[in-house]
Each structure stands twice: as C-alpha cells, then as structure tokens.
Amino acid sequence: MESCLSHKGKYLWVTYYRRDWDLKAESPSAVAIINTETDEIVRVMPSGPLPKMIACSGDNKYISVTHWGDHTVGLIDISSDNPMDFTYISHIVVDKRLSMNFSANSDRDSDCGNCLRGTVFTPDNKKILVAKMGGNGIAVIDVATKKYLGTITGSYLNLRHLVINKGYLVLSSNKFGVVQKAKLEDIFVQEFNEENQLVFTKWENVDVGPGARTIDITENGKYVFACVNIASKVAVVDALTMKKITEVDAAQFPVGMALSPDGKQLIITCQGKDKVPDSGNTVMVFEVIYVEKHA
Numbered sequence: 001m002e003s004c005l006s007h008k009g010k011y012l013w014v015t016y017y018r019r020d021w022d023l024k025a026e027s028p029s030a031v032a033i034i035n036t037e038t039d040e041i042v043r044v045m046p047s048g049p050l051p052k053m054i055a056c057s058g059d060n061k062y063i064s065v066t067h068w069g070d071h072t073v074g075l076i077d078i079s080s081d082n083p084m085d086f087t088y089i090s091h092i093v094v095d096k097r098l099s100m101n102f103s104a105n106s107d108r109d110s111d112c113g114n115c116l117r118g119t120v121f122t123p124d125n126k127k128i129l130v131a132k133m134g135g136n137g138i139a140v141i142d143v144a145t146k147k148y149l150g151t152i153t154g155s156y157l158n159l160r161h162l163v164i165n166k167g168y169l170v171l172s173s174n175k176f177g178v179v180q181k182a183k184l185e186d187i188f189v190q191e192f193n194e195e196n197q198l199v200f201t202k203w204e205n206v207d208v209g210p211g212a213r214t215i216d217i218t219e220n221g222k223y224v225f226a227c228v229n230i231a232s233k234v235a236v237v238d239a240l241t242m243k244k245i246t247e248v249d250a251a252q253f254p255v256g257m258a259l260s261p262d263g264k265q266l267i268i269t270c271q272g273k274d275k276v277p278d279s280g281n282t283v284m285v286f287e288v289i290y291v292e293k294h295a
Contacts (some may be wrong), residue, residue: 002256005036006056006063006078012036013063015051018108025049025069025108026100033083043083048072048091049100050108053119055128062143064128066119068112070098073119073130075146090146094130094139114139118162118171122184131159131171138162138171140198150196152187155180155203161214166221170239172212179212179226179235180205181242204242208235214257216266225266227254234268234286251282264288 003014012034018025029051033043049069056063056078063086065074075090098113115134121143122129128141129152137153158175170181180203187200211229217239224237233247234254253276256269266288272280 002053004054004056004063006060007081008060010036011042011083013054013056015047015054015065017052018050022049023108024102024104024106026102029069031065033086035083043086045076045086045088047074050112052117053130055119055121057121057125057143058123059125061125062121064119064121064141066116066130068115068117069108070100071095071114071116072097073116073128073141075128075143092141092146092148094132094141094148095135095151117160120162120164123164123167129162129164129169131162133158133160133174137197150192150198152198152200154199154201156205160212163215163217165217165219165239168221168239170215170217170224172208172215172226174212174229177208177210177212177228177230178205179208179215179224179237179242181224181239206237206242206244208237208244209233209247213255216257216259218259218263225257225259227257227268229253229255229271232270234266248286251284252276252279254284259288263290 014032016030029047031045031047032041035042048067051065052068053066061079063076071094073092077087077089114132116130117133118131130139137151140149156173156176156178160174161172163170182203192198208226209228209231213227213229215226217224224239226235232252234250235247236245251270253271254268255271266286268284270280270282
C-alpha cells in the first residue's frame with residue numbers, strides 16, 4: 001500500500017508520490033510520518049524518486065520504501081520509539097538504477113523500467129519481496145545483508161500487489177487479470193541460478209478479470225478480494241480452491257482496497273480517468289457477511 005502502520009498503529013507512514021514542480025520525477029520525494037493519536041505529521045523524511053509502496057516489518061524494526069522511479073528500495077531503522085531517531089540504513093538497487101535524465105515529454109508514470117510496486121516482508125522478517133510490475137517477476141532483498149539477491153520468475157508478468165497470509169504468497173497480475181498463490185516454503189526450496197533468477201512455476205491461478213489491482217485476504221486465509229479495475233468489479237475468491245465465488249459491481253475503476261481489522265468491512269477506493277468524465281474520486285464501503293455452509 002501507499003501507506004502502512006508501525007509501532008502497534010501509533011505511526012502512519014504515507015508516501016508523497018512526486019513534488020508538483022518535478023514533472024519528470026527526477027528529484028527525491030518524501031515520506032510523511034503521522035501520529036495517529038494526535039493526527040499530526042511529526043516528521044517528514046526524504047525518499048528516492050516516486051516512492052510508491054511502503055511496508056513495515058513484522059518485528060517493527062524496519063520500514064521499506066519502494067521507489068517506482070529508479071529501481072531502488074530504501075530501508076529505514078525504526079527500532080526506536082522516537083520518530084526523530086528513525087534513520088535510513090540502506091539504499092538497495094534492484095538490477096540497475098535508472099538514470100535520472102528523461103526527455104521533456106516523458107511520462108514517468110510509465111517510464112519507470114521495472115516499475116517496482118507491491119512490497120512485503122516475509123513472516124520471518126529476513127527478506128523483502130518486491131513486485132517488478134514492468135519487469136520479469138518478484139525481486140528478493142536480504143534484510144541482514146541489505147542486498148538484492150535476485151528475482152523469482154515463472155509467474156505471470158505485470159505483477160502489481162503482493163500479500164503473504166498463512167504461509168502463502170498471493171499476487172495479482174494487472175495485465176493478465178489473474179491472482180496467483182503459492183507456498184513460500186515451496187518457492188524458496190530452490191536456489192538462485194547464475195542469472196540471479198529463481199524459477200518457480202507451480203502457482204495456483206484464478207482469472208478475476210481485466211486490470212487486477214490491489215488484493216486483500218481475510219485473516220483466516222479463506223477468502224481473497226481483488227479490485228478488477230477495467231471491469232469495475234470486486235472479485236471474491238475461495239483461497240482454498242482458487243475459484244472465483246462471485247463478483248460485485250463497484251464504482252468506476254476500483255484500485256485500492258483494505259479489509260477492516262475485524263474483517264467485516266471492505267473499503268475500496270476508485271481512480272479517475274481523463275477520458276471517462278466523472279469517474280473516480282469515490283470511496284466505497286462494503287459489508288462483508290460470512291455464511292457458513294451446513295451439510
């Protein structure tokens with residue numbers, strides 16, 4: 001997500017995508033830290049160009065800031081309870097850092113190379129997984145050494161969002177409209193080859209519709225929800241069978257999604273598109289009702 005919580009919900013981290021004067025997104029941007037108890041910004045930290053996703057480690061020691069703009073990931077030490085003590089400890093390059101020298105008519109929303117996006121720490125907090133939406137798979141970063149290890153390949157391409165739940169890695173492929181699932185332990189049984197690739201093809205797949213964007217999973221791991229942007233739908237998937245149970249209509253172009261902590265509400269945000277008047281700028285709240293089947 002473009003925001004995350006740390007310190008048991010005390011601090012909300014929000015990325016600033018770009019500065020209004022930096023149309024080519026060649027300069028650093030920033031991350032705001034908000035105290036949720038006072039609703040105040042307590043600190044603004046710098047970031048690389050076009051910070052997109054941000055994630056907190058499960059042990060509350062690190063924040064990972066993924067930069068859409070230049071193939072890099074920033075790692076921040078947040079082990080202190082004082083935001084003034086938070087410190088960048090590494091700037092990790094995935095493959096090769098992009099040169100910040102773009103033409104005047106460049107569209108940096110798409111001129112982003114690997115277009116690093118979905119970001120998640122593994123449950124043991126030893127690795128960071130980053131979706132290469134414009135690249136060839138999932139980048140793997142080792143937290144201890146603060147180094148890029150290589151890329152998991154063999155999934156669909158154009159990966160947008162990554163979620164880990166109950167030992168499974170679940171991802172969405174925007175272009176192909178697919179949600180995929182695999183056990184983390186099965187993926188990392190293999191080693192990276194000489195090309196720094198870990199080839200894994202045993203994914204379970206389900207078609208959800210064109211433009212699969214953000215996904216979320218119920219805490220018990222039974223159901224996956226997916227924003228289907230182009231079709232303006234929300235798909236519901238049985239995570240055990242990886243079959244689509246149903247889909248519901250949404251306002252035009254759903255893009256962001258989150259389940260409430262109790263799993264009873266699903267909040268959807270919808271984006272506007274220039275060629276579609278009056279689209280977007282919508283927040284939808286769905287009530288989630290779980291019905292148990294009886295024999």
